[in-house]
Amino acid sequence: MLSILNNLANRALAKTGEREAEAMKFGIKAWRNGGRERVGSLDLVNNNAAIETPALVLTTRKGLPTYISPDLLPSVASPDSCLLQASPLHFLDSASPKTISNIGGLHQLVSLHGYSFTAAPRDSILCLPEYESTNKMGASFETTCGRRLIKPAEYMELVSALNPNLWATLADEVPAWVSEKRNKTSVDRTVRWLDECIALDKVGSRNVLGAIVGGSSIEQRVRCAEEVTRRNVSGYWLGGFGLGETMEERPALLCAVTDILPTERPRQISGLDLPEEVLQGVASGIDLFDSTYIYHLTLGGYALTFPLNRNERRISDEGNDIKINLKATIYRKDTSPIIDDCRCYTCQNHTRAYINHLINVHEMLAQILLEIHNTHHYLGFFRAIREAIKEGEFDLFHENFVEIRHDHMTAVAANS
């Protein structure tokens, strides 16, 4: 059953300031009565195309993809590939906030004006929350510059200089196994830092995502969500996931939060990487996914191959694989592309044999080609999710995918 809700604008009065303040608009385009999944349209009002959600947020290092150079980025399934993650903590070493401001902010720094950035402190690759060293002054992270304690003031200095389209407030993320007391403290701190960050925000919290934590405690999750919804934020960032909670306990935690949040504001999450985890997130009403899946696949020499057409079940074993490992010697002489009808640069130009060779001789081009294909493919997965929601068939899509995965794992186990 489909019902379309009207767009609800989320404007604040424009303030005069040195840089043009950008309001964000988010509207629900499709949803199902009785379901939490929804298709939304995120308009970041920066003259770029609106982004349809659920959407993948691409991982970056200092604003650019890890391997895909900026001139190759447009060919990776535009306009879908327009939303990029950026962790302000990437810039702890350089460039300085002052220099970034002088240059004109993140978009100018990396020369990606046609793209939108969403910033959160946590980056599951380089900036890992280090909960034991976090204290009331700030959140501790393991970064490329060593362990650093990030206070709201320092965080906001970077956020202001970068001026991303969306940004999440500083959070105290804890893994699932901490004590109740520690978990409770993390909620208190996160809410307090939210207020501090908003107070320090020069452009007036038009594009702020309030951070919600609470570990594996439904009670704390609810408490945090209720606190955050009382603040004037444009959307929500769910933190503390992908830090030890099981697949089984996660849906309940997610839904406990999303059921409290206003429908018409976007929800972003970090830490749900795998396709099945993304599907869990979609099922509970999450809109934006900051996933490092592509990064890890690429480094491992893997290429995604699972079928995107949800009605298609390929006959061959390989057609039902989630991914292939191009390091394997069986690909030495394989002159086919990763996927026959894939339209990405890698599949249109190169063979499995060539990528196998590049991986074996440790050439960077291997990672470039794999990141291109994997990004293209995963963006296709998100597109398929949106189609399924629009047609009211997301549950079926979800089930189907899990089944393929299960069959594949069973087959692998049987063969080994």
Added chain:
Amino acid sequence: MALRFEVLGRFNRARAAQLTLPHFVCQTPLFMPVGTQGTIKGLTTNQLEEIGCQIILGNTYHLELRPGSDLIDELGGLHKFMNWPRALLTDSGGFQMVSLLHLADITEKGVTFQSPVDGKPMLLTPEQSIEIQNRIGADIIMALDDVVKTTITGPRIEEAMYRTLRWIDRCIAAHKRPNEQNLFGIVQGGLDPVLRDICVRGLVDRNLPGYAIGGLAGGEDKDSFWRVVAQCTAALPEDKPRYVMGVGYPLDIVVCSALGADMYDCVYPTRTARFGTALVPEGILKLKQNAMANDVRPIDPTCMCMVCKNYSRAYIHSLVTKDAMGSQLLSYHNLFYMMKLSRDLHASIVEGRFPEFVREFLQNMFPKGNVPEWVCNAMEVAGIDIAACCSPFPAPKIGLEALVSPMVQQRFSQMNNHSLLSSINQKLK
């Protein structure tokens, strides 16, 4: 013969030409990036085409090791394997063996070495080198030569030169695809003009499609370097391409082009990029320096590449040596620079403004006029007047030195008397 070489313009010894190869029509002078293992580090073939790359070099030694020339052949040749539609050149594999491998030994049969895979003794003969290159399928293949370091002296150099000549015949005999692949001979002979001369004559007698000047770019002093190049380019046939192997620095390329060379290769632009160094008209720019951290200018304000049009030194500084993207962007810029240099050399010769180009190049690189002496000497022989680029003449000195100040040296340029110049230079040292 599978190439055509047509000179389109000249200035004294320098020439601009069209080199038609089986896979691509090239404009010379040109620089060939080195794609050691079937890829230029960090760049796609698409990007290489965009920046104007015409020929890429592949290393036979590395490619034979992995993935193997048999596999490459089975999959249709290296062009198809890499999906590179333009031209390819492979070297013989000899140089890598001598420089990379422990206990490589050269005998009349070939190069014996320890296999890096299992330590067993292996032998690369001229026949095998050509067979491997036949399978890889490049447009230009190189003869296996007996390479010695230019810093070595003594009878070894003469032995190597004569052996190179004997091996060229074996290479020619082993070459199965002369209508699709061009076998270039390599002139050896160290720094000895007599040996070089013998080698040149010997190779020219074999009537090969093209010739390389080898055994340089290995640590010899610049003064010796240019003289060998000058001697060889003077003696090699006019109507065939001349390839100076292992060169290199933009300055060296400009000088060698002035002296009549056409093709160059070197790992320098891409390797130096990975260490954070950019090529600019002034020379080099080290992006790792702290001064770059807040410099909001592009690497080179005059450069039209994607990197210079979009990124600041500050941003590149934050990436270099830490993130793969830093290497990629700098490699892109550096190769763009080299391709532009190639285009500028060709165009300026064709359009009759080569001396102006050389002067501008030197003025950018040596704004204080301190053009190195070897460059001045080489340009004299090339017949290019660079007086305007050189610093004002020093105050007159007493004694012999007064007779041989730079001004006087240039006044003697008509003499073209190399030995006089070198004996004068010797005395000045």
